[in-house]
Amino acid sequence: MSADRPGRDQPRDDRRDDRGRQRGAARSRGQGHRSNRAPSQRRRSTDPARTAAYDVVREVDGSDAYANLVLPPLLRERGLSGRDAGFATELAYGTLRLRGRYDAILARCVSRPLDQLDPEVLDVLRLGAHQLLGMRVPAHAAVSETVGLCRDRVGAGPAQMVNAVLRAVGRRPLEDWLDDLRADAPDAVTGLARAGSHPVWITRALREALHGHGRDPGEIADLLEADNTPPRVTLVARPGFVSADTLDDGAPDDARLEPGAWAPTARVLAAGTDPADLPAVADGRAGVQDEGSQLVTLALAAAPLDGPDARWLDLCAGPGGKAALLAALAGERDARLVANELQPHRARLVRRGLRAVPEGVVEQVRTSDGRELGTDEPGGYDRVLVDAPCTGLGALRRRPESRWRRTPSDLGTLTRLQGELLGSALDAARPGGVVAYVTCSPHLAETRLVVDDVLRRRDDAERLDARAAVRDVLVPGADLDLGADDGGAEGLDVQLWPHVHGTDAMHLTLLRRTA
Ligand SMILES: C[S@@+](CC[C@H](N)C(=O)[O-])C[C@H]1O[C@@H](n2cnc3c(N)ncnc32)[C@H](O)[C@@H]1O
Numbered sequence: 001m002s003a004d005r006p007g008r009d010q011p012r013d014d015r016r017d018d019r020g021r022q023r024g025a026a027r028s029r030g031q032g033h034r035s036n037r038a039p040s041q042r043r044r045s046t047d048p049a050r051t052a053a054y055d056v057v058r059e060v061d062g063s064d065a066y067a068n069l070v071l072p073p074l075l076r077e078r079g080l081s082g083r084d085a086g087f088a089t090e091l092a093y094g095t096l097r098l099r100g101r102y103d104a105i106l107a108r109c110v111s112r113p114l115d116q117l118d119p120e121v122l123d124v125l126r127l128g129a130h131q132l133l134g135m136r137v138p139a140h141a142a143v144s145e146t147v148g149l150c151r152d153r154v155g156a157g158p159a160q161m162v163n164a165v166l167r168a169v170g171r172r173p174l175e176d177w178l179d180d181l182r183a184d185a186p187d188a189v190t191g192l193a194r195a196g197s198h199p200v201w202i203t204r205a206l207r208e209a210l211h212g213h214g215r216d217p218g219e220i221a222d223l224l225e226a227d228n229t230p231p232r233v234t235l236v237a238r239p240g241f242v243s244a245d246t247l248d249d250g251a252p253d254d255a256r257l258e259p260g261a262w263a264p265t266a267r268v269l270a271a272g273t274d275p276a277d278l279p280a281v282a283d284g285r286a287g288v289q290d291e292g293s294q295l296v297t298l299a300l301a302a303a304p305l306d307g308p309d310a311r312w313l314d315l316c317a318g319p320g321g322k323a324a325l326l327a328a329l330a331g332e333r334d335a336r337l338v339a340n341e342l343q344p345h346r347a348r349l350v351r352r353g354l355r356a357v358p359e360g361v362v363e364q365v366r367t368s369d370g371r372e373l374g375t376d377e378p379g380g381y382d383r384v385l386v387d388a389p390c391t392g393l394g395a396l397r398r399r400p401e402s403r404w405r406r407t408p409s410d411l412g413t414l415t416r417l418q419g420e421l422l423g424s425a426l427d428a429a430r431p432g433g434v435v436a437y438v439t440c441s442p443h444l445a446e447t448r449l450v451v452d453d454v455l456r457r458r459d460d461a462e463r464l465d466a467r468a469a470v471r472d473v474l475v476p477g478a479d480l481d482l483g484a485d486d487g488g489a490e491g492l493d494v495q496l497w498p499h500v501h502g503t504d505a506m507h508l509t510l511l512r513r514t515a
Helices: 048-063 067-077 082-097 099-106 119-134 139-153 159-170 174-184 188-196 200-212 217-227 291-302 321-332 344-353 370-376 410-428 448-457 466-473
Strands: 233-237 257-259 266-269 286-288 311-314 336-341 362-367 381-387 429-439 461-463 507-513
Touching (some): 048 082, 200 217, 233 291, 291 321, 291 466, 321 336, 336 344, 370 410, 448 507, 466 507
Antiparallel strands (some): 257 266, 429 507, 461 507
8 A cells, every 4th residue: 555655646735744644634624723622631633534444444343334335425525535535445444354363463462352442442453453564554654643543533541552552563564463373373274264354154164165166275365365355346348238348438538447357248447447437337338247247147148048048037136237237148139138136225226227228128127036936937937047145255355344244144044045046046947948046155055055955856957067158258268267177066067266266256056947
């Protein structure tokens, strides 16, 4: 992070001084005046970017809010943009993501158990730790600004303790701390979890998922690190509406797009460009979509099919990214799409996502329980997508706080629902029709085991080669490493990984309805 080294073209008011503080900005907003209080009572006016990050972290930790919903309006409200907005975002998101790692380090520097600290003080310490160990802010700036933040937002009482603890944290480089965390853990998985900032149960599940999906479980450290790295913004050019090559038509001069690694529809947007500034995104011909999501959708559309190919169903469509790509592909083949979603507000998002699609292509956006659709319309569809509600363990890099909110008990309810939705999707497919079972989680209970369980209980469905279907849609020359092929499900299903493919950990099983 170079927030302390501004670029040449940066307006002077936005620059930070060598203490990591923003020069002049507080005063220019009337926040830098001297207080009448005695010096010991005086609250320091702190950097607005750090204050914003603190307020976001508090909202998320104290009120169960979602960082991606709290941060953007808060930045707008406070007039933070450019480097300050970038600094606040990196500080807030990084602190939330790496909370487990920092707590394990702080526990060694604080004389009492962390759960005996006020939650506000603990969040201040985490923010300080992230500046020291995760952001390359000079140590003296990180400590003094965080102590100032503590005085300003929490009070003078704990400031001395915060000062002492952060000095202790900053005395050693990150790698030394991580070596200690790994060495002192009761077992290897706990060491990996602490150093890689994931709950132990998720670390264990991801390790098992690597093994179960044909990869080396030793890749787990790389996977955890990939989850700690914010993804770049990937766009999808929806075929028939805009080509990937012309996606930047009418875009601001500094918008730069690079080809995706796998999907011909994908373009990666340079940091700092707002996707909404691209006309094609604004009018719905393109959208923001992970490349893994694009690949599984393209693969469903490309899967071999005998007989009619006229009616497609997206059973769990909200908020509508895959439905919009499916509709574009359906339009090119004179097929029609029905998009179904349980939640009315998410069904509205689906309609909005489909705004560029000509009316005849979308037969209906319906709001109903997908578990009933197979009974309501048995055999009515040629291609069906079940992008099932899941733990989202494949998209942890996108949602900084989500790993700390999920619990193993979520799995039971979700896997039951996933099985019922897949059963309904198979009922809705005509004999010979194709069903794609997709999750944004690699957890074996949500992927392999759900499919195996459904297949065990019925004799009218068979697994197809999803790997071949994905390979058919790749950009020419792309070599997608999908792990070991043991001749069973592992050789047919597709499991993508952030540390290998740079995508979310999307799972795809393709099935054919046989009778
Ligand atoms: C993983 S999301 C789908 C993402 C979507 N395919 C996309 O690409 O934007 C799962 C969706 O399933 C919906 N859902 C949950 N239970 C459902 C049910 N019983 N029937 C239909 N949809 C359901 C959720 O509200 C959520 O919008």
